Amino acid sequence: MSSSLRPETLGTAGATDAAAPRGLGLSLLWSELRVLFGRRRTWALLLALAAIPVLIAVAVRLSSAVPAGRGPAFLDRISQNGLFVAFTAMLVSVPLFLPLTVGVVAGDTIAGEANLGTLRYLLVAPAGRVRLLLVKYAGALAFCLAAPLTVGLAGAAIGAALFPVGPVTLLSGDVIEPPQAALRILLIAAYLAVSLAGLSAVGLFLSTLTVVPVGAMAATVVVSVVSQVLDQLPQLEWLHPWLFSHYWLGFGDLLRQPLLWDSFTGNALLQAGYVAVFGALAYGRFVTKDILS
């Protein structure tokens, strides 16, 4: 049957050659990003993250001068330079808020689709299991970048609004101009995004194990907490360099002049290892899984 002969299927005439896949099939990636960043939950997560620098800035603005050396690093410098709101907020959000939001997104990747039942329709479309897994992980990575970026940009914005902005003194003692400081904020956001890649891979794997997204989300967050607790125990010092959270706060090198990339590459290598291991586990689990939801 030729569909072009039937007027009622004119709309479908362009898709007749079902055997030929087109291009790289990036449609699914775009669709994933649109669904992820279009849904209200993602916006709520990003808004909650943006609230952290706002709270810090407002608290500092309303209080009298913060004594030097108390509270989180950089806190005492905010009243002189608003850009420090961004640095402070990014530092503060590393242990809990960023892993929490990333856990929600990464834990939801496969389990969320399974829970809605859309997983079976994506696979029947067919999306291809490996391709779907890659796209889902890419979506989680995009959120890993968006989350610290939101904290940094919201921090810079609220800092600039409430406090004077001027040259920033780095940890090395060098002074850089505000545009350069903004670049450093972006660099730290990139560092944190890389830092969260390993946790995302863990979340992706956990997400292939269940059809209850909340379970995978909670498990991912617990894993990040456990990793940080282990990192605090001196008895386990041999283990510390292998914990994915070990370098999470190691972005101080990005606040020196000249820039030191050692911690960035070390962190990236460690995260790549986690991505490889948990990516392989997720692949092994998902490719053979019976989709019964």
Added chain:
Amino acid sequence: MTAAAGGPGSRTYGLTIETKGLTKRFGHQVAVNALDLAVPQGAVFGFLGPNGSGKTTTIRMLLGLAAASAGTIELLGMEMPSQFREVLPRVGALVEGPAFYPFLSGSANLHRLDAATRHAAPGTRKARVDHALERVGLSHAAGKRVHAYSLGMKQRLGIANALLSPRELLVLDEPTNGLDPQGTREVRNLVRSLAADGTTVFVSSHLLAEVEQICTHAAVMSAGRLVAQGPLPDLRRSGSARIRVVTPDAGPATSALARLGLAPEPAPAQPDGQVVTAALAGLGADMGRPAPEDIVAHLVAGGVRVRGFAVERESLEDRFVALTGEGFDVVQ
């Protein structure tokens, strides 16, 4: 989209769905047991069975969602699940009810699912989505979030998803679930028009009247096994039929029927005479049995005054119950 067109990846095939020894075990439980399905090309194939008889598990295996414990599957002449990339773009499916992102609109949901396959042309996506929505009568609700859809609307959207691209095979699992009588009618008409275009339709259902109305073939499952399969008229025929004679001469009628090798039994009398019935298994199919017209001739020749004569066939429902068990005592 035709299999016979000879384009790359397409080929001719005899059976649209063919399984051999298809088995699925969950632990010790055998959900599907050595299933040999044969769905001819162009058929509207009713897949019947009580709840829990393994219909949906079978469909999941056909579509590559679940792996078979044993046996082989061929769809459109190609092996599943290994060749899913060639097969599935040509198959539309509604599996165990519709499922959508509640926070997206109906049309956004279809866009999303259409984007999932590399085989669907992005350029025609909008036109195809609009067309599919129109075919199921959802154009007016295209921009509404699925969250606000009724069950029937979701069901229609699920069918629209199956129709996004031209398909050679449609697998519809309980397509009229949740639909009102008008919606049911529309689905029936849709299935008929798709079948008229040459699409093979595989409908699972427990609504027998529905299957009886639209299907050309059927298979009946019970407790994971296939208990009957074939063209619908054959299925009905293989069930027993009875003749029913209304006559004032019950005695001569009984002896006349007995002479033909039948086993007549008296039935409650009617106002216009006594009633004698007899089982007539395999009506017309096997040569050993007398044809109805010969029975009447025989009765009349024997001096029986025949006031009424009927051949009562089992309905598909009777046949279904005979195959799968009565009431809640279905075989588990």
